């Protein structure tokens with residue numbers, strides 16, 4: 001659906017070239033929710049804005065639904081932008097227009113007949129949960145309601161892609177949750193491809209299918225959220241995962257128990273149906289290995305349940321190795337953190 005190939009963006013700052021994007025290659029599939037996460041200044045905004053040419057790349061190709069965006073002149077670009085909606089951190093609503101008029105704005109630009117505009121605006125107001133608020137002004141709305149108007153306006157022209165530029169960063173956690181659920185519903189109902197940028201791992205793990213981590217204008221890690229979240233490879237990714245996971249941030253502490261024999265510290269990760277099966281209990285019972293759970297999380301990544309436990313295996317030499325082999329044989333991921 002969206003292909004970025006060799007995308008570079010340099011800004012001219014007082015005659016000096018500042019590289020904001022360095023050789024970005026990215027493929028975003030039709031119908032998925034794709035997240036781009038990075039620290040401040042990493043290049044997230046620049047990257048998402050190259051998809052609809054709010055920023056023209058210095059080099060490279062941007063193809064959206066088969067159309068090479070960098071080659072379009074102003075007129076064709078305006079037409080093409082109707083199929084790419086966008087929402088913003090600070091909503092960007094017209095303060096002097098009502099909710100209904102804000103939503104109607106792109107439809108008037110597209111010169112739709114009046115009756116059709118009125119019908120579509122009502123439909124959109126219902127879709128985003130703002131029934132009864134059509135004649136209010138933005139100043140009379142909460143932040144979450146303003147973003148709902150932004151979403152309705154972005155969807156007005158039936159776009160194939162919705163770009164979300166830090167769409168929940170100005171909202172409290174509860175409202176963030178409500179807006180993320182709305183985006184998820186819209187993705188499911190309309191099949192629209194969603195690309196979002198954020199600095200919050202929580203946003204990624206709640207709604208995204210795949211994620212790219214951007215650092216210093218480069219994609220440093222990319223993949224399904226389950227892989228990237230549970231097995232982060234790059235230092236920056238680990239920092240983001242640590243925002244939301246106690247387990248990822250664990251030190252090498254042990255139980256401190258005085259029990260004799262070896263101790264092996266392992267991180268056990270399981271995903272999907274295994275989350276609800278007593279694999280750990282059964283394995284330890286079969287191998288007679290005493291164990292202590294030092295830390296643990298059972299949660300969900302979008303719709304996928306997962307668990308991650310830090311377990312200290314105790315007892316006689318060989319027992320821990322046998323238990324680890326059995327756990328792996330039963331499909332669990334076991335990482336040895338410390339022997340000894």
Ligand SMILES: Nc1ncnc2c1ncn2[C@@H]1O[C@H](COP(=O)(O)OP(=O)(O)OP(=O)(O)O)[C@@H](O)[C@H]1O
Pocket residue numbers: 011012013018019020038039040041042043044045046047199
């Ligand atoms: N219009 C501009 N002119 C000059 N430099 C710019 C411009 N826009 C962005 N930059 C620079 O490009 C780099 C990437 O900025 P960008 O805004 O894309 O990052 P970001 O990850 O979105 O950061 P934030 O989360 O703080 O918005 C930064 O070094 C920034 O200072």
